[in-house]
Amino acid sequence: MPQQKMSMTTKILIWMVCGLVVGSLINAFASEITFVQDYLVNGLFHVVGALFINALKMLVVPLVTFSLICGVCGIGDVGTLGRVGVKAFLLFMLTTALAITLAITVAVVVGPGESFDMQTVGQAEFTAPAAPPLTQVIIDLVPTNPIAAYASGNMLQIIFFTILFAICILMIGERGRSIAQGAERLNDVMMEVVNLVMHAAPIGVFALMAKTFSLQGLGLILPMLSYFGVVALVLVLHMTGTLMILLKLLGRVSPLMFLKKMRTAQIFAFSTSSSNATIPVTLRSVEKRLGVDNSTASFVVPFGATINMDGTAIMQGVATVFIANVYGIDLGISGYLTVIGMAVLASIGTAGVPGVGLIMLAMVFNQVGLPIEGIALIMGVDRLLDMMRTAVNVTGDATITTIVARAEDKISMETFSDPAAGQVEEVHLPHEAPLTEK
Numbered sequence: 001m002p003q004q005k006m007s008m009t010t011k012i013l014i015w016m017v018c019g020l021v022v023g024s025l026i027n028a029f030a031s032e033i034t035f036v037q038d039y040l041v042n043g044l045f046h047v048v049g050a051l052f053i054n055a056l057k058m059l060v061v062p063l064v065t066f067s068l069i070c071g072v073c074g075i076g077d078v079g080t081l082g083r084v085g086v087k088a089f090l091l092f093m094l095t096t097a098l099a100i101t102l103a104i105t106v107a108v109v110v111g112p113g114e115s116f117d118m119q120t121v122g123q124a125e126f127t128a129p130a131a132p133p134l135t136q137v138i139i140d141l142v143p144t145n146p147i148a149a150y151a152s153g154n155m156l157q158i159i160f161f162t163i164l165f166a167i168c169i170l171m172i173g174e175r176g177r178s179i180a181q182g183a184e185r186l187n188d189v190m191m192e193v194v195n196l197v198m199h200a201a202p203i204g205v206f207a208l209m210a211k212t213f214s215l216q217g218l219g220l221i222l223p224m225l226s227y228f229g230v231v232a233l234v235l236v237l238h239m240t241g242t243l244m245i246l247l248k249l250l251g252r253v254s255p256l257m258f259l260k261k262m263r264t265a266q267i268f269a270f271s272t273s274s275s276n277a278t279i280p281v282t283l284r285s286v287e288k289r290l291g292v293d294n295s296t297a298s299f300v301v302p303f304g305a306t307i308n309m310d311g312t313a314i315m316q317g318v319a320t321v322f323i324a325n326v327y328g329i330d331l332g333i334s335g336y337l338t339v340i341g342m343a344v345l346a347s348i349g350t351a352g353v354p355g356v357g358l359i360m361l362a363m364v365f366n367q368v369g370l371p372i373e374g375i376a377l378i379m380g381v382d383r384l385l386d387m388m389r390t391a392v393n394v395t396g397d398a399t400i401t402t403i404v405a406r407a408e409d410k411i412s413m414e415t416f417s418d419p420a421a422g423q424v425e426e427v428h429l430p431h432e433a434p435l436t437e438k
Contacts (some may be wrong), residue, residue, distance in 0.1 A: 008424040009264045011257065015202035016209050016271060023213025031214075035239060037260035045270045052204025053272055055197050059190065059280040061150055065162050066187040067283060069299030072166030073180040081163070081299070084404055088300045091246075091400045092308045093344055098242050099310040100343045103234045103317025104336050110116050113325035155276060155306045163299075182420035187294070194280045198264075199422050205271040216383055224381045227322045230383050234314045239392045243310075243399045251403040253416060260419070261289040269394040273386045275305040278394050286398050288422030291415025292405040300404055304397030305411035311389025311396075312357045316343050316364055316380075323365070323374035335368045342367050357386070 013316075030036040075081050097187040141160050144151035149157035169176035221228050244255035269278045279302055286297045320339050324331050346360040358375065365372050405411040415421045 008070070008201070009070060009267065011202045012205050012264065012267050012397070015170040015206040018265060019209025020213050022206075023210040024214075024218050026210070026214040027217035031217075037214075041211055041214040043197070045207045045214065048203060048207035049211050052200065052207065053274070055200070055204075056268075056272060056277040056280060057274075059194055060155075061153055061158060061198065063187070063190045064155070064158060064284065064298070065150075066183045066190055067157065067294060068162040068302070069166045069169065069180065069183040070187050071295040072163055073169060073176075073183070074293070074295035076170060078167055078170075080408070081167075084296060084408060085300060085303070087398055087404050087407060088303055089101065091403060092396075093248075093347075093374045095246070095308070095310050095396050096313045096347050097236075098312040098342050099238050100317040100340050102242060103231075103314040103320060104339065106234050106237070107230050107318045107321035108336075110226070110230050111173055111321075111325060112230045113322040122184075139199035155277070155302060159299075159302055159306070176253060190280075190283060190337045191370055192287075194284050195424055198284075199278055199283070201268065203421050208271045210375060212383065212387075221381055221384070224378065227318065227378060227387065228381050230322075231315055231318045232388060235317060235385075235388050237313060238310060238314060239395050243396055247399050247402060251399075251406045253402060253406065253411075253413075257416065257419070258290065258399070258402065258431050259395075261285060261416075261422075262395060263395050264424075265398065267391040273390050275308075275382075275393045275397070278390070279305050281396060282394055285422070286401050289415075289419065290402055292401055293410035293412075293413035294394065295350055296405040296408060296410040297401055300401040301397055304400055305328075305349070305393075307347060308393055308396050308400070309343075309382065311392040312360060313343045313347060313387060314392070315357060315362050315385060318377055319361060319375075320368065320370065321368050322366060322378070327371060327374065328369060328379065331368055331370075339364055357389075 026036060026041065072081060075084070132384045140154075141156055143154070144156035145163055146157070146161045149161060156313050240259070244259070247253060247255050247258060262285055265278060268281045269275065273279055282305070283297060283301050286292045289292055317339065320331070320336075323329075324335075342364045343360065346363055361375055362372055362402055364370075365375070402411065
């Protein structure tokens with residue numbers, strides 16, 4: 001009997017744990033050794049990790065472009081596209097509101113920061129980055145130069161231009177058919193490139209984890225254990241509770257099968273800390289593993305990666321309660337309701353802006369009268385929590401995509417129910433690769 005091969009998810013998980021262990025050991029025992037820091041942490045780990053992140057980011061813009069063109073042309077109806085967009089947007093806002101409500105409720109019950117000793121954490125300086133006004137965010141949806149939007153990877157502008165372009169392909173009728181067919185072939189090629197990159201994933205994930213924990217170390221969590229623990233608890237509750245209940249009620253599919261098939265994308269998100277960098281893997285998981293039609297997945301996944309802020313909203317809710325407790329400020333019911341409202345609005349208004357979590361947190365603190373310098377307290381453990389937040393955000397993107405696809409009857413339940421569907425297979429290059437059939 002042939003030996004069963006280890007799945008790609010298992011390989012990545014093993015290498016991730018190895019990276020965590022190696023990084024933590026280096027932080028504990030070799031943080032002062034120059035050779036280890038220069039050649040291993042800032043040398044080998046840094047280079048391999050950066051190459052892996054760059055490889056993922058390299059795929060995002062072409063994959064989203066070709067996939068969106070295929071999706072819009074596949075829908076074939078602008079009215080349906082608008083309906084899908086409105087459903088996705090409202091569901092993303094709903095999950096963000098539920099996420100921060102859960103975060104504040106748990107944080108108020110647990111009370112992180114009530115016995116916090118300010119001396120245990122070195123006070124760092126924090127300057128709040130300026131948040132763009134909502135009017136400017138709306139104006140910036142339309143690119144003045146599409147090439148510049150593509151070059152800088154501005155996802156909202158890319159989505160806007162690509163949808164407009166694809167709608168016009170539909171509008172010119174038969175003459176646009178060859179362009180749509182070309183985009184389909186290019187999309188197939190990009191999916192194959194994703195497969196190739198995924199074969200290098202275990203090494204890339206190891207390097208990222210090893211570097212992060214070499215620099216951060218698990219010891220950093222100890223003084224902030226109450227804050228870190230509550231954020232981690234709420235993230236897990238939201239991912240396995242709130243989102244899965246919505247998936248069962250609105251999507252009418254098995255949450256267990258969903259979570260099993262999304263593991264690879266979650267691990268990628270955890271190790272890269274970037275929803276945008278994980279788009280290629282999320283798209284592949286949603287289409288090939290869950291069976292969602294490209295016409296829905298190609299629109300909702302990039303849209304969600306840009307505006308879905310469940311994880312960030314949870315961090316904001318807990319951070320608000322934590323800082324209020326540390327400084328002995330009573331926010332009251334009205335203060336917490338303000339935080340919920342602000343988080344939902346800010347998730348729209350600051351979409352796609354670098355350092356979005358800290359911008360949103362500074363806006364919330366300003367609104368409810370908390371000292372903004374308090375953000376410096378939580379910045380030490382924010383890198384580790386960011387990894388967990390991204391995994392939750394990606395799970396939310398896929399959950400909403402599945403719910404919308406189910407509502408639009410754009411999901412293959414046969415593919416969804418097949419545990420082996422869409423697994424990454426070994427790549428075999430042909431010995432002879434003729435460009436044309438003989």
